[in-house]
Amino acid sequence: MKKYIPSQIEPKWQKKWEEDKLYETDLASKKNNYYVLVELLYPSGDLHIGHWYTFNYGDILARFKRLQGYNTFFPNGYDAFGLPAENAAIQRGIHPQDWTLANIEQMSKQFKTGGFSFDWSSLTITCLPEYYKWNQWIFLKMYERGLVYRGKTLSNWCPSCQTVLANENVEAGKCWRCGTEIVQKEVK
Numbered sequence: 001m002k003k004y005i006p007s008q009i010e011p012k013w014q015k016k017w018e019e020d021k022l023y024e025t026d027l028a029s030k031k032n033n034y035y036v037l038v039e040l041l042y043p044s045g046d047l048h049i050g051h052w053y054t055f056n057y058g059d060i061l062a063r064f065k066r067l068q069g070y071n072t073f074f075p076n077g078y079d080a081f082g083l084p085a086e087n088a089a090i091q092r093g094i095h096p097q098d099w100t101l102a103n104i105e106q107m108s109k110q111f112k113t114g115g116f117s118f119d120w121s122s123l124t125i126t127c128l129p130e131y132y133k134w135n136q137w138i139f140l141k142m143y144e145r146g147l148v149y150r151g152k153t154l155s156n157w158c159p160s161c162q163t164v165l166a167n168e169n170v171e172a173g174k175c176w177r178c179g180t181e182i183v184q185k186e187v188k
């Protein structure tokens with residue numbers, strides 16, 4: 001057997017998969033459908049070992065189900081809204097959109113080196129209007145039916161980051177990111 005040199009073998013076959021649209025799924029199919037989603041990950045900049053670890057299981061399952069004859073849909077996407085993006089952009093003096101989309105490009109490039117069998121034609125990016133217009137539409141429908149309301153509540157607030165923090169992001173009463181003392185603030 002010839003020596004396995006990933007940098008030679010992988011790009012060759014990944015290019016072939018892409019040309020053949022091997023992992024693009026027929027979403028109109030009515031039979032034998034199987035759906036695998038790991039998560040829409042947060043685009044923080046670079047994939048870390050935890051991403052490789054968890055996404056490998058999804059990839060193994062998707063490949064296994066395809067071999068069993070299932071019409072398997074294995075999409076990927078980015079949950080790309082949030083205060084961390086805004087704070088990172090403030091720190092770097094750039095627009096949150098530029099920072100977020102650059103990270104998404106970088107992380108997708110990294111995923112592609114791993115040869116994951118995602119249906120890249122179905123990539124979901126939640127900060128793009130094509131996606132969030134539907135969230136807003138659903139929300140408006142709930143509002144029209146009286147199922148949602150606007151209220152006030154006390155939340156963990158970091159005066160330095162100017163953000164609300166989840167309980168697990170408060171460490172001994174201080175912000176996990178900057179160490180500032182957390183206060184309880186009434187927010188809408």
Ligand SMILES: [Zn+2]
Binds near residue numbers: 159176178180
């Ligand atoms: Zn902070």
